[in-house]
Each structure stands twice: as C-alpha cells, then as structure tokens.
Amino acid sequence: MEFGFDGTTTELLARVQTFMDEQVYPAESILEEQLAAHPDSWAPPAIVEELKTEARARGLWNLFLPGPDGAGLTNLQYAPLCELLGRSPKLGPVATNCSAPDTGNMELLSEFGTPAQKAEWLAPLLDGRIRSSFSMTEPDVASSDATNIETRIERDGDEYVITGRKWWSTGAMNPGAALFIVMGKSDPEAARHRQQTMVLVPRDSPGLTIVRPLTVFGYNDRDHGGHAEVRFDGVRIPVSHVLGGEGEGFAIAQARLGPGRIHHCMRVLGMAERALDLGRERANGRVAFGRPLAEQGVVREWFAEARTEIEANRLLVLKTAWLMDTVGNRAAHAEIQSIKIAVPRMAERILDRMMQLFGAGGLSQDHPLAEFAAGVRALRLADGPDEVHLNALGRDELKK
DSSP: OOSSOOHHHHHHHHHHHHHIIIIIHHHHHHHHHHHHHOTTOOSOOHHHHHHHHHHHHTTOOSTTOOSTTTTOOOHHHHHHHHHHHTTSTTTHHHHTTOOTTHHHHHHHHHHHOOHHHIIIIIHHHHHTSOEEEEEOOOSSSOTTSGGGOOOEEEEETTEEEEEEEEEEEETTTSTTEEEEEEEEESOTTSOGGGSEEEEEEETTOTTEEEEEEEOBTTBOOGGGTOEEEEEEEEEEEEGGGEESOTTOHHHHHHHHHHHHHHHHHHHHHHHHHHHHHHHHHHHHHOEETTEEGGGSHHHHHHHHHHHHHHHHHHHHHHHHHHHHHHTOTTTTHHHHHHHHHHHHHHHHHHHHHHHHHTGGGGGSTTSSHHHHHHHHHHTTTTTSOHHHHHHHHHHHHHHO
C-alpha cells in the first residue's frame, strides 16, 4: 500500500478544498436561516440546490461511485475527498451528490439493477433530479439480525404485494425521495438467508404512508430528509421492480452495507478534524484563571490524544479502502468491521472533550459540536450495532 496520494487524488483534494472554503462553509449559516424560516417543510432548502449546481459546474459530482456510472474513482481515491466533505456533514456530501442513503441506493442499482430499472431510477439519481430512501429496519423485531425482518412481499400474478411497517427509513421525509428500496420477506419457508427480497417502490404507490419523522437526540435532520416510520398497506408493484432477484435480498443488503460503512467512517474522520479545528481556536482564544485554555496541561493532553487517535483511525480506513479496491469487499470484511467499531467511538471521545472545552455553549445550537455528537452516536447503531460487529470480529479472531 502506497501512503502518498496519487495525482488524481491530489488534484481533486485541492478542488474540493477550494469548494468547501468558497462555497460550503459560508453556506452553513444560510442553511440554518432557511431551515428556521420554514420549520414545517421537509423540502430541501434553496441553498442546497445552489451548491449542487456549483459542484456540478466544478466537476465535483458522484465522486463516490467507482464504476462507469460515477466519477470512476477507487475507494482509496475517494477516501480523503469524502473526509473533507464530512467536515460539513449537512452540506458537503449532499452538494456533491455523495450523501446517504442515495449513495448506497445508487450503488445497488448500478450493480444489480436491470437496464430498465437503471433508466427509470439510477439515471435521475445520478443526475440529482430525485432523492431516495432505504427501508430495512423494523420497530417490532431485532433488525440487527436482518433475517428477523417480517414485512411481507407476496407474489400475486404479475405483481408483488407489500405489507409491513418500517422505521429509520433515511431520507423518507424529503418529498423529493421518489424511490424507496424496501427489504422484506418473500418466502418464509426458504433457507434462512434466502427468505428476503428487495424491491423498488415508487413514493406515490397507493398504500405507502409516511407515519411520522424520527429524531436523533432531538435533531430531525431536515437538511437531508430525516428519518421516518413508514407503513406499507397492501402496496402493489410490478414483478419487474424486484432488485436482483427473489431471495437475493439478504446478500444484496450485505453488498450495500460494506461501502456504506466505510463512507460513514470517512465522513466521521472529517467531523473529528472539524471539531479539533474548532477546539483549537477555542483553546487558544479563551482565557480562564489568567491564562489561555491551551496552556492547561489537561487540554494539551486532549489534543495530543485526539491527533494520535485520528491518525491511527485514518490509516485503518485507508487500508480498508485499499483492500476493498485490491481484494474485494468480502476479503476486507474484518477491516470494515474494525473501522465501523473504532471510528465512531474515536470521534465520540473527541467531540465530548471539545464540547467540554466550549463549556455550556458546546451543548447548544451556537456550535455544531452537539449535532455532530448526535450523528456520530447514531452510527454506533446504524448499519449494525457495535456489539454485532464485535461479536463477529472476535469470533473470527478466535478461530485463527
């Protein structure tokens, strides 16, 4: 593994940095103003569409997708770009069409979609004309074991009928989320990992009801469409809307979650670095008991530990990206699990200390730290809770 970035990555990093400095960071306050001006709206604020137009004009679009449908970058090339975008998690990823859940949904459509499905759904997603949602988790079963999923997908002639209840369907509150990718049980009698199927469900399908938005520590994530509880009451879709094939849902879910997990970790590294930037400014400018906070020994220890933790976790993320590129996602499974465990925990520690450095203000809406912390804490559950990954990784280690 080479530790230096190649020419393509270096050139794109400079362009992304310029975009962040000139467009994204100044737009953060505008986003908050626009969200506050329309408290009951889930439509994307105008500033988001303006940034998307600017990003496309600069050639910073679909950077996440390695194949011919995207920018053609490898995971290793995308990693530092994604980290940089993650420094402004509300705007950086969405401005460049690199935000969840659309990234994972586009990857699925690119890999498993039929030509007709790609034409109907992937093309407008890649173009940024629509958004999407992913519906897998359910409130009534332990969805950390995806074989528990109970939403039924039953064949009826040339149609499938979907009945069930989902929650934490990311992006579902956004009225522009025209497509829901839904995982359900199509054959309860099949082998345990062959009972599930994924289907493509248009938002306007009769029987699809958005029940309510869900908050994360009180934050509703209106900037990207939030999370929702969704009900499917006899929703009918053509058989042609099956993704990949009947009984392939569990395998497809695993294919989706690997890249999703590393993308989350890339962005979280950026959030940790942004928190450190804010903390550094605070420590050098705030005086307590006659001297700057930066002269307090405990504060210096916080920054020293933060730097070593970020660097160590970044190297593990880059190694994971390199393995995914060179030997494939399956062979990089242990590393994907490792970063999914380690990176959010690292960022939690750093954010907690930076909030402490800001005092009560660090808990408020005057600084992004508290919202960062809420998002990072959620990632210890999203795409599989820590305990599931720890158990699997520990089991595999003990087999060696």
